[in-house]
Amino acid sequence: MSEFSVIGRRLPKVNAWAHLTGQARYADDLFLPRMLYGRLLRATRPHARIRRLDVTRALAHPGVVAIVTGADMPEKMGIMPSTQDETALAVDKVRYVGEPVAAIAATDEDAAFDALSLIDVDYEDLEPIFTIEEALEREDVKIHDTSKRANVFKEVHLSFGDLEAGFAAADHVRDDWFFFEGNTHAPIETHSAVASYGADDKLTLWTATQVPHYLHRELEKVLGLPRSRIRVVATPNGGAFGGKSDPFAHEFAAALLSLRTGRPVKFTLDREEVFYAHRGRHPVKMRIRTGVKKDGEITAVHYQSFLDGGAYASYGIATTYYTGALLTVTYRIPAYKFDGVRVYTNKPPCGPKRGHGTTQPRYGFECQLDKIAVDLGLDPLEYRKRILQPPNSRTVNELRITSMGLGECLDALQRATKFSEKHGQLPRGKGIGIAGSAYISGAGLPIYWNEMPHSGAEIRIDRGGGVTVMCGTSEIGQGSDMVLASVTAEALGVLPEDVHVVSGDTSLAPVDLGSYSSRVTFMAGNATKDAAMKLRALVVEAAAEKLGVPAERLLTAYRRVYDHDDPSKFVTFTDAAVLAESRHGTLVAAGSYKPPKGIGGTFKGAGVGPSPAYSYQATVAEVSVDVETGTLTVDKLTTAHDCGRALNPANVEGQVEGSAYMGYGEIVVEEQVFRGGLHKKPSLLDYKLPTSLDTPALEAIVVESVDAEGPFGAKEAGEGPLNPVIPAIANAVYDAIGVRFDETPITAEKILDALGLRDNRRVTKDRIGPDGLGDGKADPKRALRRLGATTDARERKTVGGLRPPAPD
Amino acid sequence: MTVLAGGTDLMVELNFGRRRPEHIVAIDRVGELAGIERNGHVRMGAGVTYTRMLADAGSQALAEAARTIGSPQIRNAGTIGGNLGTASPAGDTLPVLAALEATVVLRSKAGERRVPFADYMTGPKKSVRRADELIVAAEWDEAGPAQTYMFVSTRNAMAISIAGLAMVVDRARKRVGIGLGSCGPTIIRPADAEGFARGLFDEAGWERPHRPSESAAKELGRLVAAAARPIDDVRGTAAYRRHALAVMGARALSRVAQIA
DSSP, X not given: OOSOSSTTSOOOOTTHHHHHXXXXXXXXXXXXXXXXXXXXXXXXXXXXXXXXXXXXXXXXXXXXXXXEEGGGOOOOBOSXXXXXXXXXXXXXXXXXXXXXXXXXXXXXXXXXXXXHTTSXXXXXXXXXXXXXXXXXXXXXXXXXXXXXXXTEEEEEEEEESOHHHHHHTOSEEEEEEEXXXXXXXXXXXXXXXXXXXXXXXXXXXXXXXXXXXXXHHHHHHHHOOOGGGEEEEEOOOSOOTTTTXXXXXXXXXXXXXXXXXXXXXXXXXXXXXXXXXXXXXOOEEEEEEEEEOTTOOEEEEEEEEEEEOXXXXXXXXXXXXXXXXXXXXXBOOSSEEEEEEEEOOXXXXXXXXXXXXXXXXXXXXXXXXXXXXXXXXXXXXXXXXXXXXXXSEEOTTOOEEOOOXXXXXXXXXXXXXXXXXXXXXXXXXXXXXXXXXXXXXXXXXOSSOOSSOSEXXXXXXXXXXXXXXXXXXOOOSSSHHHHHHHHHHHHHTOOGGGEEEEESBTTTSOOBOOSOTTOIIIIIHHHHXXXXXXXXXXXXXXXXXXXXXXXXXXXXXXXXXXXXXXXXXXXXXXXXXXHHHHHHSSOEEEEEEOOOTTSSOOSTTTTSSOOSOEEXXXXXXXXXXXXXXXXXXXXXXXXXXXXXXXXXXXXXXXXXXXXXXXXXXXHHTOOOOEETTEESOOSTTTSOOOOTTTOOEEEEEEEOOOOSSSGGGOOOOSSGGGTTHHHHHHHHHHHHHSOEEOBSOOOHHHHHHHTTOSSTTOOOOSEESOSSXXXXXXXXXXXXXXXXXXXXHTTTOOOSOSOOOOOO | OEEESSOTTHHHHHHTTSOOOSOEEEOTTOGGGSOEEESSEEEEETTOBHHXXXXXXXXXXXXXXXXXXXXXXXXXXXXXXXXXHHOOTTOTTHHHHHHXXXXXXXXXXXXXXXXXXXXXXXXXXXXXXXXXXXXXXXXEEOOOSOEEEEEEOSSSSXXXXXXXXXXXXXXXXXXXXXXXXXXXXXXXXXXXXXXXXXXXXXXXXXXXXXXOOHHHHHHHHHHHHHHOOOXXXXXXXXXXXXHHHHHXXXXXXXXXXXXX
8 A cells, every 4th residue: 555645646637627628727818808919020030230110100000009119128138147138129130030029019919910010120131140050150240249259159168087098998989970950849828928017006927937936037127127016927838848938028028018008918929929939949969979898888978069049048058058967867977078069040049948958969879879789789778777877876077866767767668668679670661779868857056046945835724624835836737736736735634636726926926946947846846845744743733632642643644634553543634724723823834945055066067967866767669661651650659767756647657658749759750940041830730740640659657766855756757758769769760771860850851861762873871960060151170170179278167157056 | 702611721821911802701501512412423512521521522532632631620621622722732632633534613603614623723723713713513433442542741630741642543434543742733644654554454454453563563653753743842852752652653553453
């Protein structure tokens, strides 16, 4: 029998019924009296100076009430305080097609839409930059004046251990280039926000955001309105995946237009606009050099990444570090060097998407490990098991590892798929592949430097036995409200349906940093548990007195406080709560959570990578390739995921399956295509995502390593499981047809190209992928040489970066 | 004046502001357009939806083509008349109508005229239909079960075909029809490929199923691909389209020849 009454049970999410029946209230479902409707005018040029912006004609259009432009909100903003390079609406210059330039509020949507074409903008075109190579080289064109070198946004270099000695000790060195294509989140719900400036002189913004607290700060900064007069309410997000974790133009525009007009203002982006708002997966070119001994033991890894950041910073500084930070937590790496460069280009800004910055290098690295296994004649699954980073250890880049269940994941996969019996043994056209991965359970540092908790929760017990939990988390469909309800219910001995969840509201709930970096279960879970355990002590103490039983012998479950030795001796939770309130007054408690100190290094740049715990996971992909048409069919994806403890196994499996689906889409079909800076596929018809008819059979295996610091032992489950899917499929395709896909996506056309069927020349290839930088007009060799030079000169002296955690 | 049936094409145009017609007349409840008559000859009203074609199309290939279109919601709304009205080379039912040698029935106040499908399309989204004419039906002779529709796409639903191929073998009339979609300005009939296939059936006997040789299937595919006039676009390259047509031609022949 389980030691828990709620944890570990397959309970429906507390909000499942509302979502299932369409009763969940999203931002766009809100209608307020006298509400105005907003539309954004978006730039039609990839890179241009705004010579003149005239709204006179648009203002005269019937129904138009107010218009704001960049000049009304010139304050710089952006999610990362150290790299704020955006304004709410473009000021003087536009940097990508689709960048918001002006915002209209009108009495109805049609009037706002029609008035867009009446805003006169006179652009002076500047030369645009679209590729990583051009951005690295072109000193004559500056997308942002702040770039010291060409159009480099950020350059980082970190080195750990003795790299030279590591490579010298290697029996075999692999040196491979990879390219990971950019892609976008495509949540079902498009971004939406409603602002209302009321007679109480306060502004409320209901918005589909993952980060109500960070948005609260940026609203204060841009609007010049004290935070005490602003309330942000994160409405249920209809999917987010990282795409709603920046402050966005429409949020500021709604707020300012409401302040100006005294009327509520709603903005709901259409699907095309979501492709411009973007902040999705960075396209990344990577070079990975790995040295191994004959038995496969890694002696050194040198990883370099070149990120195409698009037009603005977004989370780019963190993304850049993340491409290098987490490669070390899965397998033993004694010497490691990381060079990362993120550049600006004239395309919609890239940012965090599920797996933030770790997805691309994990793809490259796991593909390379597969090559090493082939080179050395090793079974790829057994090989990985042999080189695992041990639990309760430190990585070469000083990350603290606690629970580590990757080995168990690999064992579970072998049992479920018979990988080792099938690999290399299937007929041509059939393949099986494997890859491992890891992810953080919340970032170790907040995005702005402070010593306060990362998550706070407040719980109140009412006189009828109901419990209200308040926490600043944002429900984005991942189940964060259910985590709060489950943890509260388990700790107090009630059921999730007894718990009222108030989340994502900056006025009602204590700060939680937001639903990003897979931090909610671990951090908000711990904060909630902390608060609940304080109340539990009061309730149990009152019950103990009533029953005449020592408090330590009492258990709480199923709305009872009962004697462990004689469960027939009990008081109901409601009666115990009444007794406790009679004695102590109103039953309210607050809890908080902050990651422990010392979980990462103290060097500059050490701020990205540390986490109180890492999830581990591995995927086996089984594929079929039609060698005549080039059609790739993924037959099955089996993922084993170490989530510490499954607070709700159904929810964990949902996250693992959803991740598998998303990763599958990224490697088989998704790509961002631009022509002259213009997105060629800004619709769900042309930007292909897999449908239910395409999706492979999915299996999720839950592995529980029970983390010592996680709430009831839990770690993250929302992002990590995406990562191994992508390289597992690429490795399976190699097993099927003997072709390495060192770039994504793996399309039918590329498969035909490799099989020599694309044209009559019949030239076959054993690899599709980049050989270096150099698709643009720039001189890649020079760029690389320069990068190499700076690398050597700046060993361990990284510029900028997040502030490191203070030493103990 | 613009007519609206299922709206799966027109509403996209309206929503993107590409068209702003003064008047729209909805014809989705005109019962006379929604009938299917079958008596060896098929008359399919222009208002017949793709969903209805799945169950009752009077053509196996047409049912297969209908199944590839959009999602259940789109199939519930979209009609064969709409596919003809838009006249896109990517319209999934159109290669089938070409292979069936269907007739398009157009009606105006001046009367009715019947246009062979081969003369109907004149270019991408262009047809001989006059502005005052309404598409009322498509008609063809029932051709028996030896027919199929195939396509390649980047996904299995909600996609525009990169290339599509319909093949109809009418064993009774000793006729082979092949229609190619998404690989030219109009639906293409590969005459050489059709002639080659007729020769194969002459040899093997029209009345009974046979398994074509690999080399025959390959040659048919080659002739199909040679007739195509594809372009490079955001969905696929011309070379890929040509290659896919060759494979589909070969596979379609192998499949259809084995159906009695």
